[in-house]
Amino acid sequence: MKENIGFLGAGAMGEALIRGLIRARLVPASQIVAWDVRQERLRELKAAYGLETAIGREDLTARADIILLAVKPQNVKEALDGIQIGNGKLVISIIAGVTLAELASFLGAVPLVRAVPNTPALVGEGITALAANDLVGPEDLDKAVAIFSAVGRALVLPEGQLNAVTGLSGSGPAYIYVLIEALADGGVRQGLARPVALELAAQTVLGAARMVLDTGEHPAVLKDKVTSPAGTTIAGLAVLEDRGFRGAVIRAVEAATLRAGNLSKE
Template sequence: MDVNIGFLGAGAMAEALIRGIIQARLVQPERIWAYDIRAARLKELEQRFGLVAAASREELAAAADIIILAVKPQNVEAALTGLQVKGDKLVISIIAGVTLSRLAGYLGDVPLVRVVPNTPALVGAGVSALAAGARVGQEDLEKALAIFRSVGEAMVLPEEQLNAVTGLSGSGPAYVYMIIEALADGGVRQGLARPVALELAARTLLGGAQMVLATGEHPGVLKDRVTSPAGTTIAGLAVLEDRGVRGALIRAVEAATLRAGELE
């Protein structure tokens, strides 16, 4: 891409995107700008990646063609109030709970994309949902998708579905970690060493997820293929159904979705 990309805010997700952009060779490191109120953090990223540390948010907004808003939600007012952004620049926000209309209230009539990423982006295995504002054209949308595909997968959805995305894929890694922990505990209870049980549990979830994505088959079909009559798997599944695991996960997504709506 023949653009300068600027990051307003330089936390963990911003760093993951910077790394992904460089590894995907979307732009050269010297075309990436960053600004953060923490001077030491900016210096760290400058040394690590060879990017340009902006002296102010105004300098960053002037230099960047694509501005990625990566500040914490509680700092959004201080970060965006009074910030002048020209109408030909693309602004992408990963600020949790901040709607396109609220962003427009701060920045005016500029092309806006709101994104819900998730933390596996830190290891290049994220999934992000993008919602585009009215002024975003196809070319700008493709640029935004390329940035987030540098750290995993990305899709475009209507903004009204982003709270559900937060409840599922945004909060979902925590549900997965709990499942991995519980499976590993079960293995330890049956005599496996903790490191062995943890690796078996994590790789089992990883392999199962890859099977779903690679085959395109319904998880129920894949589940039935593992489940022999009167075998070990059906014995375990009966316990999960009896304890309401399926319903608990559905309710977890629902609760997180509702909470996401309350935070807007």
């Protein structure tokens, strides 16, 4: 990628993207410029990655061809009010809950992409959903997909589906952590040492997810391959069905989706 990428805000997710871009060799550090209100944070990033730092918002937007907005939602007005985006520049936002229309109210008629990443991006295994306004062409959209593919996977969806994405993949890691903890607790109850049980649980979840992604088979098909007649797995599955495991997960996604919509309105 030949464009300079500017980060307005440089928190944990911003750093994950910076690290991913450099590791994937999508852009060299010399083509990344960052600005943050915390000067010590900029010094940390420069020392860690060798990137460029800007002296202010105006300097950042002047030097970057792709501007990535990574400030906290409560700071969006302060960060974007009065900011000027030059012609031909692409703006990508990872600001939670801020819609394309709200971004346009600050930035005007510019190409805008809204991204909803999740925290596994911090270890290069994230999934990001992207939605774009009508000013974003196919080439710019491909660039946005490439940026987030550097920290996992990326897909393009209508903006109306992003609250559901938040409820599923945005909040989903927390559901999986609870599952891993519960699996480990079950192992401990059956006599396994805590570190052993936790490693078994975490690797089992990781391996099962990899099977779904790599084989392309439906989870139900993969489940049936593990489930032999009158065996151990069907005994465990019967308990999960009896306790409403499947329905509880569905309702969790629903509740988180509704909350995401309310947060956007707030």
